[in-house]
Amino acid sequence: MIVELRICVPEGLSAVALQACRDQVGTAETAFFPGASVAPKGDLIEVQVARESVEELIEKLQVLKVEEVGSIVIATPELVLSRRAEEAESVAPGDGADAMIWDEVSHQTGEDSRLTWSYLAFLVLATQLAAIGIVTNSTIAIVGAMAVGPEFGPLAALAVALARRQWTLGRRAAVALAVGFPVAMLLAALTAWLSIPLGLFPTDALDTGSAVEFIYHPGPYSLIVAVLAGTAGMLSVISRRSAALIGVFISVTTVPAAGFVAVALVLGEYQKAAGSALQLLVNLVGIVAAAFAVLVFYRLISRRLPEATAKRLRWQRARTLG
Template sequence: MVVQLRICVPGDLSAVALETCRDQRSTAEVVLVPGAAVVPEGDVIEVLIARESVEELLEKLEILKVRDVGSIAMTAPEFVLSKNADRAERAAPGDGADAVIWDDVTLQTGEDSRLTWNFLAFLVLATQLAGIGIVTDSPIAIVGAMAVGPEFGPLAALAVSLATKQWRLGRRAAVALGVGFPVAMLLAALTAWLSVPLGLFPRDALDKGSAVEFIYHPGPYSLIVAVLAGIAGMLSIIGRRSAALIGVFISVTTVPAAGYVAVAMVLGEYQKAAGSALQLLLNLVGIVVSALAVLLFYRMITRRLPDGVARSLRHQRSGNRG
């Protein structure tokens, strides 16, 4: 698996950046287009490199402060025919699917962690679906609510924030969850409150919901499922396996539990509301903790640049400017 990096650098940094890219292990191709960048002015370097070596190269470019004076863009070509690329992949340590590109993980989770109208709308819709599934005793509606719920994005962002100490990302994710869930639950409660006098469901609806009892009966498996889902979700983000995330969404009981709390409170079933609230808490904590454990494991086994390499790059940059 190879990726392509497009690097824009000013002319005074071009030579050392080019040498860094060319000397990077598992590099298949390096292309220099002098003067191609107009705003800001500079050169463009394109690198075809094995995914396993991208993080190491990005660390070197970070030392050179490339992102401060230029830019780095990464794309994944769908189809590459190149013996050089094949050799680069064979020379790369490990496997591309296991490689962690930390900036990429941060970007993916950061995009899904903001409190936006889109996020709020999906969370409200998912909670409404959960409420309907609860009062109608419909597992299908519950599964639909799980699939629609967007809550894994902020939960993953919280884990990334704790692993990388990017507190701004964590605060943003916490705001999305802290505002999104109360608003969605309040609207679900309002819908339930209006539905009872309209005769859409009876007041004893929760006494007949045998198919959704698991929502307000948390147990050891509630936490185990949340932990497994958090691990699977973070692995899918690291490996960019978006299809696996669907299974993660369907396996956790966050949105159904939030919907059950809202409906149970309206119907005066406070014990069931407390049980579903505990279910919600177990899911949230289990997902974040397990996702954080995955990230810490990868950070532990990821090779960092030796101090000598870092010092050499800084010296090259300062010497090039001098």
């Protein structure tokens, strides 16, 4: 997979930045446009590089403080037909599907972790669907609530914040969770309270809902599922596979647990409310912990791959000269 970088730099820094791009293992093509940038005034560099080499190149450009005095735009072309691109991918360390670009992950999770009206709306709608599924004993409605829930964004952002020590991102994600869930649960409780006098569901609805017992019965598998979901979710973010991320949404019981807490409190089922609250906590902690572990693993791997590639290239040069 080839990634295109558009780098805007001041004239005095362009020669060093251009050399860094040309020397980077995995670079396919480099173009230089002197004086092409008007605001800010400077030169423009366009480079095509294998995705698995992008993070190393960005680190070099960050050492030069390119993003402070200029800019770096990262884009992924849909299709690149080039023999040089194929050769660049073959010599780059690792595989493009497994490569992680830290700034890309931080940006994506940061966008998904903001406390916005749309985020609140999706979380409220998901919790309402979960509450309906609980009182009607409908697993279909509960699965729908899982798919609609937007909570994985802030959870992934928390993991990124812990891994990169980006505390501003972590605070923003924590606020989204700390505000979003109570608001959604309060509205679900209000809806349940208004529905009882209307006869929309009986007061013993939780006693007959065998299909939703897993929500208020947390156990070892609750943590296991949360860890697996957090791992799969972060892997899908890194590899940009949205289909896998949807599968994560419908495998965790965060939103259903929140809805169950709201309904159980209205009906006076405090023990079941406590069990579902514990289920919610287990899922939240398990997802963040697993996502954090994935990021730490990728950080270790990404540091070792360039070293292994450098050794392989030195060995190849020595063999050629010898």
